[in-house]
Amino acid sequence: MYDYLIVGAGLYGATFAREMTDAGKSCLVIDRRPHVGGNIYTKEVEGINVHVYGAHIFHTDNREVWDYVNRFATFNRYTNSPVAFYKDEVYNLPFNMNTFSRLWGVRTPAEAAAKIEEQKRDAGITDPKNLEEQAISLVGRDIYEKLVKGYTEKQWGRRATELPSFIIKRLPVRLTYDNNYFNDRYQGIAEGGYTAMIEKMLEGIDVRLGCDFFENREELSAIAKKILYTGTVDKYFDFCYGELEYRTLRFETEVLPTGNYQGNAVVNYTEYEVPYTRIIEHKHFEFGKQEKTVITREYPAEWKKGAEPYYPVNNAENNALYEKYKALADKEEGVIFGGRLGTYRYLDMHNIVAEALAAAKKEIYYN
Numbered sequence: 001m002y003d004y005l006i007v008g009a010g011l012y013g014a015t016f017a018r019e020m021t022d023a024g025k026s027c028l029v030i031d032r033r034p035h036v037g038g039n040i041y042t043k044e045v046e047g048i049n050v051h052v053y054g055a056h057i058f059h060t061d062n063r064e065v066w067d068y069v070n071r072f073a074t075f076n077r078y079t080n081s082p083v084a085f086y087k088d089e090v091y092n093l094p095f096n097m098n099t100f101s102r103l104w105g106v107r108t109p110a111e112a113a114a115k116i117e118e119q120k121r122d123a124g125i126t127d128p129k130n131l132e133e134q135a136i137s138l139v140g141r142d143i144y145e146k147l148v149k150g151y152t153e154k155q156w157g158r159r160a161t162e163l164p165s166f167i168i169k170r171l172p173v174r175l176t177y178d179n180n181y182f183n184d185r186y187q188g189i190a191e192g193g194y195t196a197m198i199e200k201m202l203e204g205i206d207v208r209l210g211c212d213f214f215e216n217r218e219e220l221s222a223i224a225k226k227i228l229y230t231g232t233v234d235k236y237f238d239f240c241y242g243e244l245e246y247r248t249l250r251f252e253t254e255v256l257p258t259g260n261y262q263g264n265a266v267v268n269y270t271e272y273e274v275p276y277t278r279i280i281e282h283k284h285f286e287f288g289k290q291e292k293t294v295i296t297r298e299y300p301a302e303w304k305k306g307a308e309p310y311y312p313v314n315n316a317e318n319n320a321l322y323e324k325y326k327a328l329a330d331k332e333e334g335v336i337f338g339g340r341l342g343t344y345r346y347l348d349m350h351n352i353v354a355e356a357l358a359a360a361k362k363e364i365y366y367n
Contacts, residue, residue: 002028002223003020004017004025005220008231009038009202010036010339011037011040012230014029017205019364028207028223028224030209036199038053039056040053040056045255046294048290051280057182059350066350069190069197077188080187082278084269089102090102093179095139096178097177098177100115100116103143119136125137130160130161131152131160135149139173151270154272156313184350213229213231226335227335234321234325237329244312244318244325245312245318246303246311247301247309248300248302253297259293266280280298281293338356
């Protein structure tokens with residue numbers, strides 16, 4: 001008999017399991033996949049740690065969270081500075097003075113700000129009706145057309161004029177020559193890959209891989225006093241109110257006989273005609289010097305049952321549906337719902353760790 005059955009061996013489940021185990025509780029962690037780590041799973045290929053389910057860069061301003069993950073891994077000094085390709089043009093992201101200089105030939109922040117304001121004024125949009133109008137009202141037409149429109153339409157699988165305006169509440173504009181995508185104080189990649197970090201977090205804890213909770217639900221539920229569930233909340237309740245929407249990703253990964261394919265870890269392709277949103281060159285996350293390289297193209301797609309759900313589609317309709325499931329979850333005795341899928345929210349890694357730590361502290365305090 002375990003104190004906790006933890007469904008999902010990703011970052012949330014591993015953090016919660018570690019904390020509860022250190023507090024003297026017994027835990028069984030299960031995952032339907034054949035590996036730990038969830039979507040931050042990394043696999044070594046040609047001596048390179050490949051981010052199998054998409055790139056994950058740890059960043060946070062929370063010192064407690066940063067100190068916590070550094071207990072289980074050494075983080076390097078990697079700084080996320082993506083590059084965007086639009087046709088035959090190259091731009092820096094996020095939108096900063098390097099971007100504006102390339103777009104308009106401006107040199108000063110005042111010139112860049114004036115150009116953006118001029119384009120916003122020329123657009124004359126006061127009440128944005130869709131995502132396209134919202135984006136143009138925030139950054140003007142040039143930035144929208146080249147760096148927002150195509151990428152966003154590929155990501156969501158819909159034209160920008162068909163997407164609600166609230167999806168883009170703000171677009172960061174930095175009037176400095178700084179290509180650092182995140183403003184957080186702490187940032188880096190776990191040296192040796194995230195899988196090794198998760199394995200260290202789960203040391204001394206019982207783990208069953210290739211174990212599907214729903215195929216063994218009755219048996220598994222009977223061997224633990226409480227359950228931490230990090231899967232999709234609608235599936236837990238057998239889709240009784242209908243299916244929540246997600247976006248999924250398809251990955252094409254290949255090994256290339258070159259030491260450096262694109263010169264950067266993350267390169268976005270912002271024109272709609274290129275079917276993938278970005279190419280990841282994994283070795284650059286850890287400053288690799290290997291003779292070969294590994295790249296991954298990411299293709300967004302509509303989610304269907306059986307596919308991996310990556311991003312919740314948090315529009316008004318889905319959020320209203322989730323509230324119905326949340327009401328059921330709040331009444332489900334002995335079950336804690338956590339993580340991106342369990343709470344139907346987009347969460348970065350630092351948010352996941354912070355929420356898992358908070359959930360564990362609450363359990364320890366009340367039990």
